[in-house]
Amino acid sequence: xxxxxxxxxxxxxxxxxxxxxxxxxxxxxxxxxxxxxxxxxxxxxxxxxxxxxxxxxxxxxxxxxxxxxxxxxxxxxxxxxxxxxxxxxxxxxxxxxxxxxxxxxxxxxxxxxxxxxxxxxxxxxxxxxxxxxxxxxxxxxxxxxxxxxxxxxxxxxxxxxxxxxxxxxxxxxxxxxxxxxxxxxxxxxxxxxxxxxxxxxxxxxxxxxxxxxxxxxxxxxxxxxxxxxxxxxxxxxxxxxxxxxxxxxxxxxxxxxxxxxxxxxxxxxxxxxxxxxxxxxxxxxxxxxxxxxxxxxxxxxxxxxxxxxxxxxxxxxxxxxxxxxxxxxxxxxxxxxxxxxxxxxxxxxxxxxxxxxxxxxxxxxxxxxxxxxxxxxxxxxxxxxxxxxxxxxxxxxxxxxxxxxxxxx
Numbered sequence: 366x367x368x369x370x371x372x373x374x375x376x377x378x379x380x381x382x383x384x385x386x387x388x389x390x391x392x393x394x395x396x397x398x399x400x401x402x403x404x405x406x407x408x409x410x411x412x413x414x415x416x417x418x419x420x421x422x423x424x425x426x427x428x429x430x431x432x433x434x435x436x437x438x439x440x441x442x443x444x445x446x447x448x449x450x451x452x453x454x455x456x457x458x459x460x461x462x463x464x465x466x467x468x469x470x471x472x473x474x475x476x477x478x479x480x481x482x483x484x485x486x487x488x489x490x491x492x493x494x495x496x497x498x499x500x501x502x503x504x505x506x507x508x509x510x511x512x513x514x515x516x517x518x519x520x521x522x523x524x525x526x527x528x529x530x531x532x533x534x535x536x537x538x539x540x541x542x543x544x545x546x547x548x549x550x551x552x553x554x555x556x557x558x559x560x561x562x563x564x565x566x567x568x569x570x571x572x573x574x575x576x577x578x579x580x581x582x583x584x585x586x587x588x589x590x591x592x593x594x595x596x597x598x599x600x601x602x603x604x605x606x607x608x609x610x611x612x613x614x615x616x617x618x619x620x621x622x623x624x625x626x627x628x629x630x631x632x633x634x635x636x637x638x639x640x641x642x643x644x645x646x647x648x649x650x651x652x653x654x655x656x657x658x659x660x661x662x663x664x665x666x667x668x669x670x671x672x673x674x675x676x677x678x679x680x681x682x683x684x685x686x687x688x689x690x691x692x693x694x695x696x697x698x699x700x701x702x703x704x705x706x707x708x709x710x711x712x713x714x715x716x717x718x719x720x721x722x723x724x725x726x727x728x729x730x731x732x733x734x735x736x737x738x739x740x741x742x743x744x745x746x747x748x749x750x751x752x753x754x755x756x757x758x759x760x761x762x763x764x765x766x767x768x769x770x771x772x773x774x
């Protein structure tokens with residue numbers, strides 16, 4: 366539902382949950398500095414406001430709202446950066462406060478339109494963000510994935526962390542955050558998603574009363590197929606770690622809206638998404654080279670990644686085996702049984718997502734980004750219609766761009 370130009374509302378009515386979930390998503394172009402500043406801003410918005418100007422006041426008010434939760438996160442969707450402000454609260458039907466929903470929207474108005482963007486809150490949030498970034502760097506597996514994406518996607522949104530970089534974080538000023546806040550409130554694409562047993566008209570009334578965003582012009586690229594002149598680069602880096610990590614990146618030349626996206630999705634499942642996959646069976650089970658290995662689609666960027674942790678002495682053999690399984694996909698060298706089982710695994714996962722509030726909100730947001738109205742059943746139908754030859758054709762379009770090896774010093 367379009368409330369104003371650039372501002373939308375999606376109400377997902379369901380009786381499956383005792384809670385009501387609210388997700389307010391602000392979307393803007395993804396670039397290195399703004400991603401970091403917006404991650405800092407997200408932490409500040411959920412920390413304090415002008416009215417609830419201490420942590421204690423915030424905590425006490427959330428307790429008064431029957432233990433409502435409030436959090437924020439930042440995400441990359443292809444060439445877009447998204448700040449997600451989330452709340453979850455018990456349905457008023459299960460408590461003695463019939464005005465609880467209105468109180469929740471009134472609280473959201475306080476934190477979004479009257480934030481405490483001041484020096485002490487800024488300094489504290491900056492320390493928290495730097496600690497988050499450091500944790501990602503200190504985690505060898507996470508660092509390996511981030512570095513491989515950065516190297517493979519150099520000069521593209523794929524290379525940019527939605528959380529931010531340490532060097533940028535250190536240079537951010539309070540004035541940077543103030544400018545980012547103005548942009549978020551007045552210029553970002555805004556989507557308000559509500560999930561639970563609610564009345565649409567009442568929700569609409571509360572949104573118009575408390576979340577009255579102004580109209581804004583939106584011309585924003587989100588999904589794309591990443592391209593690069595990089596040709597099968599190999600990069601090795603040494604660190605003081607106990608286990609070697611491998612991350613390999615392919616560019617799929619397939620956008621999430623393309624006809625061959627669902628064949629690619631099935632191909633990813635056959636290659637390495639589940640325990641039935643080629644990578645899991647060949648690299649882990651038959652050769653005992655790793656504890657876990659998996660492949661993953663980076664759908665909004667049109668990329669595919671494989672990652673695993675191994676002993677350093679097995680790195681060449683593991684890389685060769687990963688490439689071999691990919692070639693098997695291109696050559697159609699996988700059984701009809703594996704093809705069928707992999708499709709069924711995807712279908713089972715999709716059906717299970719109908720019982721998860723976060724998954725329902727994620728699907729609704731994906732529909733907004735892709736300008737469509739697909740249900741879970743629509744996606745299941747598309748998965749079931751995929752043929753083996755379509756999988757082969759989709760995988761044949763993929764090109765290996767980066768092999769990143771993080772080894773023990």
